[in-house]
Amino acid sequence: MRDLGAEAARFAVSSPVRLIEEGHRVPHVILPVLTLRREDPMVVASVASGRKAVDAGVAVPELPVVEALSNAKGPTAMVGLPVSLATSPEVHPIVTDAIETSVTRFRELLQELAEEGAPTGPGRLHALERSLHARVAKECLDPVVGASIKAAHDDPIVLSRAEAIVAATPHLRPQRASERVTLSLMGGSTVSVKTPYFLKRPPRGRGHPRGRGRRMPEGNGVYPVLAALGVHFRVSPALASDIARLVAMSTEAEAKQSLALRGIEMGQKTITRLTRRLAKRGLAYRVWRIEQTSNGQRGSNVVRGKRIVIGTDGGRVRLRVAKTKGRRRPSGHRGFHAPWKEPKVLVIYEIDEKGKKRRFGLVRYDATMQDADGLFDILVSILCEIGAHEAAEWIVTGDGASWIWNRVHRLIEEVGYDKQKVTEVVDFYHAAQRLWEVAEERKGWTDAQRRKWVGKMKRHLRRGLVERILTEARELCRGCKAQGIKELLDYFANHRDRMRYDVFRRRRIPLGSGAVESCVRRTINLRVKGNGIFWRKERVEEILHLRAQLLSGCWNEYVEAILEPEAFWRAA
Numbered sequence: 164m165r166d167l168g169a170e171a172a173r174f175a176v177s178s179p180v181r182l183i184e185e186g187h188r189v190p191h192v193i194l195p196v197l198t199l200r201r202e203d204p205m206v207v208a209s210v211a212s213g214r215k216a217v218d219a220g221v222a223v224p225e226l227p228v229v230e231a232l233s234n235a236k237g238p239t240a241m242v243g244l245p246v247s248l249a250t251s252p253e254v255h256p257i258v259t260d261a262i263e264t265s266v267t268r269f270r271e272l273l274q275e276l277a278e279e280g281a282p283t284g285p286g287r288l289h290a291l292e293r294s295l296h297a298r299v300a301k302e303c304l305d306p307v308v309g310a311s312i313k314a315a316h317d318d319p320i321v322l323s324r325a326e327a328i329v330a331a332t333p334h335l336r337p338q339r340a341s342e343r344v345t346l347s348l349m350g351g352s353t354v355s356v357k358t359p360y361f362l363k364r365p366p367r368g369r370g371h372p373r374g375r376g377r378r379m380p381e382g383n384g385v386y387p388v389l390a391a392l393g394v395h396f397r398v399s400p401a402l403a404s405d406i407a408r409l410v411a412m413s414t415e416a417e418a419k420q421s422l423a424l425r426g427i428e429m430g431q432k433t434i435t436r437l438t439r440r441l442a443k444r445g446l447a448y449r450v451w452r453i454e455q456t457s458n459g460q461r462g463s464n465v466v467r468g469k470r471i472v473i474g475t476d477g478g479r480v481r482l483r484v485a486k487t488k489g490r491r492r493p494s495g496h497r498g499f500h501a502p503w504k505e506p507k508v509l510v511i512y513e514i515d516e517k518g519k520k521r522r523f524g525l526v527r528y529d530a531t532m533q534d535a536d537g538l539f540d541i542l543v544s545i546l547c548e549i550g551a552h553e554a555a556e557w558i559v560t561g562d563g564a565s566w567i568w569n570r571v572h573r574l575i576e577e578v579g580y581d582k583q584k585v586t587e588v589v590d591f592y593h594a595a596q597r598l599w600e601v602a603e604e605r606k607g608w609t610d611a612q613r614r615k616w617v618g619k620m621k622r623h624l625r626r627g628l629v630e631r632i633l634t635e636a637r638e639l640c641r642g643c644k645a646q647g648i649k650e651l652l653d654y655f656a657n658h659r660d661r662m663r664y665d666v667f668r669r670r671r672i673p674l675g676s677g678a679v680e681s682c683v684r685r686t687i688n689l690r691v692k693g694n695g696i697f698w699r700k701e702r703v704e705e706i707l708h709l710r711a712q713l714l715s716g717c718w719n720e721y722v723e724a725i726l727e728p729e730a731f732w733r734a735a
Contacts, residue, residue: 261310300350309354324391331730351426393726411709442705462548474679478687483697518671530707535566562593589661590676627665
């Protein structure tokens with residue numbers, strides 16, 4: 164049998180990343196622990212000045228964790244915080260006991276399974292599998308995670324992170340040495356933890372409300388040690404991630420049902436509140452990334468030497484806007500308007516030398532209710548994050564909307580890319596649709612005549628003969644004075660360089676914007692658009708952002724980033 168203590172000592176839960184990574188995805192009973200060894204080259208030490216990654220082979224320096232705070236006076240004093248700085252390669256006793264108990268309980272469950280015998284049918288097998296997984300998670304795994312959270316209060320790395328949070332949070336003062344908090348875990352059980360508690364005091368004076376109206380947006384209480392582990396809403400990071408993911412995929416009611424199948428009973432209002440708080444952290448993180456980009460910061464070289472396609476488009480969603488005039492209903496409300504608004508989406512993906520989308524290549528989505536400038540701010544930040552300035556080629560695709568093409572120059576300039584390596588492509592499908600609109604202007608034609616003319620123009624379009632299309636379209640509409648005719652002709656005249664489809668085919672460049680249209684459907688239509696569905700603007704912004712991250716295939720990385728305390732964002 165494996166040495167449980169030696170194997171468990173390899174793990175260190177000193178951040179939200181570890182707590183998520185080592186959740187219930189471990190195939191054996193050995194789960195994360197919170198003690199860490201100073202000689203471990205993989206340890207990441209977070210000090211008051213920010214996060215510092217320790218290079219391989221470099222020992223972690225001594226950390227004056229909380230002595231200064233414990234002896235300090237004023238709002239930064241860490242009252243009652245443990246000051247034990249002892250480190251050891253041994254597992255924390257609390258975690259050791261939990262592991263041993265979990266191993267014993269796991270053996271008991273297996274013995275019960277053996278005594279029950281083999282399943283005799285699909286129903287029995289289904290019930291057995293679900294029951295076993297639920298019981299192992301609740302009775303074997305959750306206790307170790309709970310013990311790990313308790314042991315974190317003696318870990319110097321965690322305490323140093325908590326110290327940084329207290330120092331960086333404004334209007335904060337010590338309230339009580341410790342407070343008992345009940346946390347929900349991924350397996351459906353709870354754990355009670357005694358942890359230091361600080362109170363936010365918003366500023367007083369003119370312009371700041373007093374009394375009950377002075378409650379802070381995220382609540383008045385701060386638990387710095389829990390925040391250092393990514394526990395922000397009295398649920399474990401992995402459970403918070405699962406709840407938000409379920410809401411991004413479906414509705415809150417369906418998320419409640421999915422959690423109930425796992426043995427987690429949680430009210431719909433609680434699910435909504437947790438999701439909204441996580442989404443707000445995500446939106447704040449997005450704003451911070453945009454600020455970093457504006458300061459000239461560039462990210463990794465993920466797309467160095469690769470061909471990427473950049474697409475933008477808009478969708479439709481109905482908002483709920485309260486009326487300010489008119490008669491009040493018996494309930495006291497005046498009702499609401501339901502105007503259609505255009506959320507905007509973006510997509511970035513890789514293509515190979517044949518112009519096909521790479522099956523396992525990078526994909527990034529995002530969506531917003533902001534205007535076009537706001538969308539392009541987000542687009543610039545993502546391009547800088549993935550190192551798009553080192554890409555081999557950009558293909559910018561979209562329909563004929565002017566808000567897209569008028570901002571491409573700004574996009575190139577702010578990212579710092581070579582304009583000569585950028586190809587702009589109008590979606591072939593949208594261009595073909597405009598041909599039908601031109602044919603409709605010819606009065607007296609039958610449907611067969613229109614189809615014949617449009618078919619001929621499509622062949623010209625595939626060959627890049629935009630000038631011939633313009634000539635025949637003017638001849639077709641001769642004598643028509645409608646403004647719509649002029650707009651249709653201007654469409655082909657203004658985008659003729661973006662319609663060289665014969666050249667694009669030879670260069671193995673995609674002619675359509677199918678990926679963008681798919682993004683609109685998957686991000687907007689399948690979640691926030693439908694009969695009788697209305698949204699408040701801030702709420703739909705949250706859902707669209709969460710859903711875009713889920714579709715990007717980087718959900719875990721996204722959650723791990725936003726659960727980090729904001730103080731560490733700023734210090735990164």
